[in-house]
Amino acid sequence: MNLILFYVFAAVLVLAALGVIAVKNSVHAALLLVLCFFTTSALWLLMQAEFLAIALVLVYVGAVMVLFLFVVMMLDIKVEPLREGFIRFLPVGVLVAAVMLAEMLMLIGVRSMQIAPPADPAGHSNTAWLGEALFTRFLLPFEIAAVILTVAVIAAVMLTLRKRVGIKSQNPSKQVAVKASERVRIVKMPSAVRDVAAKSEATP
Amino acid sequence: MNFNLHDLIVLAPEDFLLGATCAILFIDLFLKQSQRAVTHWLSIAALLGTLGLVLADHDPARLAFNGAYIHDTVAAVLKVFILGIVAMVFVFVRRYLAERKLFVGEFYTLTLFSTLGMLLLVSAGNLVMVYLGLELFALSSYALVAIHRDSGVASEAAMKYFVLGALASGLLLYGLSMIYGATGTLDLAQIRQVGGVGVNGLAQHPTLLAFGLVFVVVGVAFKFGAAPFHMWLPDVYEGSPTAVTIFIGSAPKLAAFGMAYRLLDSGLGSLAPHWSQMLAALAALSLIIGNLVAIAQTNIKRMLAYSTISHMGFLLLGLLNATPSGYAAAMFYAICYAFMTTAAFGVILLLSRAGFEAEMIDDFKGLNQRNPWYAFVMLLAMFSLAGVPPLWGFFAKLLVLKAAIDAGFLWLAMIAIGMAIVGCFYYLRVVKAMYFDAPADKSALVLPQDLPLRWLLSINGFALIALGVLWGPLIGWCYRAFGL
Numbered sequence: 228m229n230l231i232l233f234y235v236f237a238a239v240l241v242l243a244a245l246g247v248i249a250v251k252n253s254v255h256a257a258l259l260l261v262l263c264f265f266t267t268s269a270l271w272l273l274m275q276a277e278f279l280a281i282a283l284v285l286v287y288v289g290a291v292m293v294l295f296l297f298v299v300m301m302l303d304i305k306v307e308p309l310r311e312g313f314i315r316f317l318p319v320g321v322l323v324a325a326v327m328l329a330e331m332l333m334l335i336g337v338r339s340m341q342i343a344p345p346a347d348p349a350g351h352s353n354t355a356w357l358g359e360a361l362f363t364r365f366l367l368p369f370e371i372a373a374v375i376l377t378v379a380v381i382a383a384v385m386l387t388l389r390k391r392v393g394i395k396s397q398n399p400s401k402q403v404a405v406k407a408s409e410r411v412r413i414v415k416m417p418s419a420v421r422d423v424a425a426k427s428e429a430t431p
Numbered sequence: 432m433n434f435n436l437h438d439l440i441v442l443a444p445e446d447f448l449l450g451a452t453c454a455i456l457f458i459d460l461f462l463k464q465s466q467r468a469v470t471h472w473l474s475i476a477a478l479l480g481t482l483g484l485v486l487a488d489h490d491p492a493r494l495a496f497n498g499a500y501i502h503d504t505v506a507a508v509l510k511v512f513i514l515g516i517v518a519m520v521f522v523f524v525r526r527y528l529a530e531r532k533l534f535v536g537e538f539y540t541l542t543l544f545s546t547l548g549m550l551l552l553v554s555a556g557n558l559v560m561v562y563l564g565l566e567l568f569a570l571s572s573y574a575l576v577a578i579h580r581d582s583g584v585a586s587e588a589a590m591k592y593f594v595l596g597a598l599a600s601g602l603l604l605y606g607l608s609m610i611y612g613a614t615g616t617l618d619l620a621q622i623r624q625v626g627g628v629g630v631n632g633l634a635q636h637p638t639l640l641a642f643g644l645v646f647v648v649v650g651v652a653f654k655f656g657a658a659p660f661h662m663w664l665p666d667v668y669e670g671s672p673t674a675v676t677i678f679i680g681s682a683p684k685l686a687a688f689g690m691a692y693r694l695l696d697s698g699l700g701s702l703a704p705h706w707s708q709m710l711a712a713l714a715a716l717s718l719i720i721g722n723l724v725a726i727a728q729t730n731i732k733r734m735l736a737y738s739t740i741s742h743m744g745f746l747l748l749g750l751l752n753a754t755p756s757g758y759a760a761a762m763f764y765a766i767c768y769a770f771m772t773t774a775a776f777g778v779i780l781l782l783s784r785a786g787f788e789a790e791m792i793d794d795f796k797g798l799n800q801r802n803p804w805y806a807f808v809m810l811l812a813m814f815s816l817a818g819v820p821p822l823w824g825f826f827a828k829l830l831v832l833k834a835a836i837d838a839g840f841l842w843l844a845m846i847a848i849g850m851a852i853v854g855c856f857y858y859l860r861v862v863k864a865m866y867f868d869a870p871a872d873k874s875a876l877v878l879p880q881d882l883p884l885r886w887l888l889s890i891n892g893f894a895l896i897a898l899g900v901l902w903g904p905l906i907g908w909c910y911r912a913f914g915l
Contacts, residue, residue: 367442367496371551371563374449375570378544381456382574385537 451477459536553689588670599653606646668736717744797870808892
């Protein structure tokens with residue numbers, strides 16, 4: 228049963244992935260990518276990796292892809308120029324891909340692709356096992372991953388932060404330190420009667 | 432399985448560099464642009480401090496973090512040279528950066544993070560650490576290439592580097608996952624031990640392992656820039672600011688060698704007959720493409736990029752021998768190559784000034800009449816790259832050629848020698864331009880008042896002769912690293 232489900236999900240995943248690069252509409256492509264992530268998480272669920280499956284849905288589908296869709300919709304990308312070379316290079320690309328696929332299938336053989344559900348070592352839940360492994364056996368890689376994220380932040384700030392002249396930016400410390408007296412200035416003015424008739428005559 | 436503090440002591444150089452980099456990141460925030468030199472000198476101090484920690488550690492080889500980190504002489508030698516070269520690069524690039532409004536803290540922090548990635552890469556003890564070290568190094572260098580945001584060429588180079596680099600990382604990761612699938616372990620030493628047999632009672636998957644090997648070789652070849660995975664290299668060398676090119680062209684080659692050694696020997700050593708053949712094909716292609724295409728270049732940075740491709744072919748000649756002496760020859764070559772590149776790019780940096788990049792070969796016309804000493808340094812770099820005795824590059828080439836012949840690749844050694852002769856043409860063309868062509872501007876060269884750059888560049892040039900004569904201790908160190 229597990230195996231049948233695996234093949235079904237795998238087939239959906241491959242088709243969806245093909246769809247991502249083949250459809251013309253970029254919003255459709257993004258939605259198909261959501262399907263890809265979703266099917267992958269289903270595959271993980273089959274392997275009893277619940278935490279990873281839920282993290283994938285929450286992080287990728289919930290956060291990253293929604294952001295992605297926003298960007299795609301806001302950019303309003305023209306579809307046609309993007310795929311000018313697509314048809315021209317299609318035969319070569321398909322040929323290379325087909326040959327590579329055939330080679331891979333011949334070499335590995337479909338039999339060895341069967342998945343064996345991993346044995347649960349001590350009756351731990353997947354989440355507990357993952358947490359324990361991350362903070363003991365894989366502590367160093369975990370820390371390095373944190374450093375990589377730091378680099379990504381630095382690089383992103385460096386590449387996007389621009390100090391332009393005349394830009395209207397906020398200064399939080401000034402905003403916090405502001406007093407009511409600086410915000411509103413009450414001006415006392417002597418009351419006067421406006422001469423409406425004289426004004427309308429002056430400006431025709 | 433438990434974490435103990437002793438592991439952190441084994442990692443002392445990396446701990447120190449990470450701490451120092453984070454500190455520099457913060458200190459830099461509070462500096463005015465006029466005080467940026469503080470960041471500059473602190474970064475160099477951080478690198479030299481790390482270098483000191485690497486050198487101070489005389490303990491025998493051991494593991495830390497459950498085998499994720501290997502501390503041995505191979506790693507130590509590579510780290511010493513990576514750190515030294517990056518420190519040298521910092522001295523070389525300061526004026527170039529300052530003249531182009533690129534003298535910013537991010538250049539230093541990103542380069543330091545990149546260096547940290549290289550250190551971890553050469554010490555990696557399992558597949559995860561190989562990948563993470565590589566990504567830490569690569570991600571920082573993508574950003575560095577794009578540091579000149581308003582330059583179209585630099586953005587193009589960064590984009591190409593990023594996309595192709597991501598593709599190569601994907602291929603490498605695919606290969607690593609297959610190796611994990613075939614052996615059931617991430618640990619390099621265990622992978623070597625079990626070969627295709629599989630631990631935990633898994634079925635035998637020798638073909639799956641061999642399949643993973645192909646992807647790993649592709650990933651490694653991309654990081655070296657060996658043909659046919661060299662497409663990114665010329666554009667990145669030409670497009671990025673010279674200050675970044677000198678960094679990308681030097682120290683990462685040592686890290687790439689470390690990565691190849693860890694993956695191919697420590698991990699997949701049992702498949703040496705297979706990958707030896709693959710590396711031979713890569714080496715032959717790199718030698719031919721690199722040397723032939725370099726002839727047609729007029730931009731010296733692009734020419735040096737193609738020359739890099741051919742030099743990586745030479746480096747692979749040593750690697751494919753798959754014996755300790757072959758690895759030692761390849762390591763010696765990588766070290767030698769890094770110093771030759773810094774000398775060549777150092778002269779380009781020295782000649783460039785605000786609004787003038789000195790990147791065309793024509794810009795070097797008559798340099799001898801305008802400034803004989805730096806023309807001579809460039810001559811040394813070019814002769815050493817070409818492999819003219821008695822310079823350092825000659826002995827490095829000699830050792831890798833010997834390694835290739837010992838491994839039974841006589842045809843490859845013949846190609847290499849033939850191509851080295853072809854290569855002489857374009858190196859000598861630069862020398863001809865400097866010594867025999869009339870300069871466009873006859874006035875003496877106005878040298879920048881940057882004494883650290885001038886002194887260090889002169890020492891670098893001198894080292895190419897000195898180590899060509901006194902190469903014994905260095906090759907001895909390389910041999911000792913591999914237990915010879």
